[in-house]
Amino acid sequence: EVQLVESGGGLVQPGGSLRLSCAASGFTFSTYTMAWVRQAPGKGLEWVSDIGSGGAYITTNYADSVKGRFTISRDNAKNTLYLQMNSLKPEDSAVYYCRKSANPRTYYSRTDWVRQDIGSWGQGTQVAVSS
Numbered sequence: 001e002v003q004l005v006e007s008g009g010g011l012v013q014p015g016g017s018l019r020l021s022c023a024a025s026g027f028t029f030s031t032y033t034m035a036w037v038r039q040a041p042g043k044g045l046e047w048v049s050d051i052g053s054g055g056a057y058i059t060t061n062y063a064d065s066v067k068g069r070f071t072i073s074r075d076n077a078k079n080t081l082y083l084q085m086n087s088l089k090p091e092d093s094a095v096y097y098c099r100k101s102a103n104p105r106t107y108y109s110r111t112d113w114v115r116q117d118i119g120s121w122g123q124g125t126q127v128a129v130s131s
């Protein structure tokens with residue numbers, strides 16, 4: 001059974017940092033493209049970042065709203081996905097979800113990552129940025 005368990009969320013002041021983790025199990029983590037998607041209160045799902053499955057060079061992509069502030073990474077030995085979030089803003093407040101592609105080495109568009117009918121979702125972790 002595929003499991004994605006996010007952690008690391010919490011309350012932080014503007015300008016602060018958090019690191020989210022997603023512990024994956026039930027599949028060969030190293031072969032799947034992964035992503036982070038968020039949902040702010042009262043808003044739709046928003047793709048944040050994704051990371052390729054590996055090899056000599058792992059591709060990463062970021063939404064313009066987080067580029068330069070967030071860093072996605074993965075530790076295939078620990079089956080864990082990360083999102084380092086720096087210089088946090090109130091508009092970053094959201095539930096952050098870990099996402100897994102439906103098939104190995106499959107790349108999704110940013111619109112595919114917010115579809116709920118493909119791939120797998122974690123339960124989410126809440127991030128609140130407020131003074």
